[in-house]
Amino acid sequence: MLDAILASTASDSGSHTVTAADFAALPLPESYRAVTVRKDEAEMFAGLTTREKDPRKSLHVDEVPVPELGPGEALVAVMASSVNYNSVWTSIFEPISTFNFLERYGKSSPLAARHDLPYHIIGSDLAGVVLRTGPGVNAWHPGDEVVAHCLSVELESADGHNDTMLDPEQRIWGFETNFGGLAEIALVKSNQLMPKPKHLTWEEAASPGLVNSTAYRQLVSRNGAGMKQGDNVLIWGASGGLGSYATQFALAGGANPICVVSSPQKADICRAMGAEAIIDRNAEGYKFWKDEHNQDPREWKRLGKRIRELTGGEDVDIVFEHPGRETFGASVYVTRKGGTIVTCASTSGYNHEYDNRYLWMSLKRIVGSHFANYREAWEANRLIAKGKIHPTLSKTYRLEETGQAAYDVHRNLHQGKVGVLALAPQEGLGVRDHELREKHIDAINRFRNV
Template sequence: MQEILDAILAEQYDALAGLAVPDHYRGVTVHADEAEMFDGIPSHEKDPRKSLHLDEVPTPELGPGEAIVAVMASAINYNTVWTSIFEPISTFEFLRRYGRISSLTKRHDLPYHVVGSDLAGVVLRTGPGVNAWKPGDQVVAHCLSVELESPDGHDDTMLDPQQRIWGFETNFGGLAELALVKSNQLMPKPAHLTWEEAACPGLVNSTAYRQLVSHHGAGMKQGDTVLIWGASGGLGSYATQFVLNGGAIPICVVSSPAKAEICRAMGAELIIDRNAEGYRFWSDEHTQDQKEWKRFGAKIRELTGGDDPDIVFEHPGRETFGASVYVARRGGTIVTCASTSGYEHTYDNRYLWMNLKRIVGSHFANYRESYEANRLIDKALIHPTLSKVYPLGETGRAAMDVHGNTHQGKVGVLALAPEEGLGVSDPEKRERHIDAINRFRGV
């Protein structure tokens, strides 16, 4: 592994094809025999630091259409939190299902799960049938894994019956020194970014792109008013940039003055600090307070000069969904990609059907959408939102930051990279955008 790292640090990428791939590597794992360790404990009290382990694991066999990547850096997503607290189900159930498909997928059904759905690194090996990539290529990876043996996925790959999220519903993820990916997950690494900066947009940037910009999501257009929950967080920080970059008007919902300042730094002007305003959408565990929905809607109209949101960018779920349906404009769209506060949503359907609103489910992104989202990063039209970076051995602490919502933007993890700041091959381009690249750092 050290020879591989030395070659990468020396930028001797052509030499990698001649170096042996180690038969073991270090990866962040959860263990099947610990899947019940948090039973009876409330979700917010479950501690990822107890369930995420840094283990030496065997390097998986390389199959057709696959690549092994030396991972320089990765990032934390909420799916890593879900994996670490074994909610809503243990991810070992996903691995068992995947393992039943073929002898090749059987490799994934193991008593440990190497997690992580982002990476930036360098290709070490490619399997039979891979022509677009070779050892030494600097890459990032999106997390869509599909088999594409059914016709259902050939119009939109997200509709493939065997669609999965790599590193969450498959094994050998990116929070590790090596990762196994399908070659069609790979995309060019933006040359002006460091390894850790390039690793952090993948999942959330692609998700926000499909949710807002794509015709499969809300189909945002210039002039649209877009309500963004958690506008300074991992998803919301990219949503805010897409709205501003696309000529629409963001209404950023945040939970502190510091988060409001980040949104202003991105260029947003209409901001609601929900804690300062004291919104409580639930009067008790079973009852929503519609007066609070109306008060929230009035605040939005006050900021916009009377406009309701054309689009509501939803991901908190249970806590906010009733309010989201209520405040969307007549004929508007509520587009949802997650339920971090709970999966069972309730809302007053009168406000949906009588006002001809739409609820659109959106999940990650297809290959094309992921590529387009990465291209915008490469063009420096959208920027990383990296705030903090941990070493691989402190991945549990990084996941705890996300679980407790104490972070801003994205939390990165160094894998093989020995320190931050490495991997830039276009310093001139970087310098032109350095303030935007560093906007979230240290916040």
């Protein structure tokens, strides 16, 4: 299988040397290697604080059987994947064990029962090659080079047909479903597939999917903040997995990002992306909480003053929120009258507290945003493919090192995104459009060079 993929992608011209029929004729293995958490270890971190929980102890590389292929699905040979924060949540069994998701999904249909297993194959990104397609799949064929977004929907309810994220059966693949992308083979619904950007390596192409699509919906889409030219956008963690794409979208869309970072190195990354307004929250000593129960409004005001110094006296139109509890009170306060706080996560805690006077009396909006629908994911991937937005890959690990990769993300020791090689034997493979790559090579390598 790997030999066929490498032979197919070896041509600089981009022409296939192995046909779709050749791929369809390849025998599937009976089993494959995958990164898993185990159901019988779900209580292994009981009594520990979040920070004390170590993904290196809970993530395993196991040999697992190839799942049955159902209608509308595809099996993909995974060349590379990446670690997202949902992989960290799964690995530390917070806020609940993901086996709860798998059990609930398994009860929904006989086909979904495949997902309810004593192990959970994690991972919500991939770049690879289609191996097999199930009945009813016409748009994709064996041998197609693809990336996958992580939205899994059934669309049997009317609720999801204006926006598939509103489907009552909406799930995040590899987090709320099994057979995820941190593995040598993955099972996806065919409507998760998108064309692999031809100028990127496997590991580069695998890294944007979840965070790029999430940032697109959250910031650009009408379902999120609906950013426009000239907007001032406060971006927490502006050099991180989500924030680095939000920063790029703001710059590409004519907005003014105000990038909040936690070190001079991360500030340098934001400057390299083209941002000028930068706040190093550690260097400037912001402490939004006096203690566990009380916030410090004086710090909100100090942040607001600093923002106005950077914007020529203007408050922010949009706050790109994802830290959650630690920053949310400040985010509500500093947003301009009529502005928008859009949130997609709570990495520092789910129980947000803010002073509602600054929300209702100033007509501000809080918008919840979760991943992206297929159209938004496709548009976000299209911008990657055109070289308008670039991957933020900083480091790549082997499949056996996924525990360490998740640990680094958990402890915020990383920049941008970290990739994981699955079937790809080394970095640097899979490029088809060398001319486009050369045009953007500095931007592609921006996070590696820090």
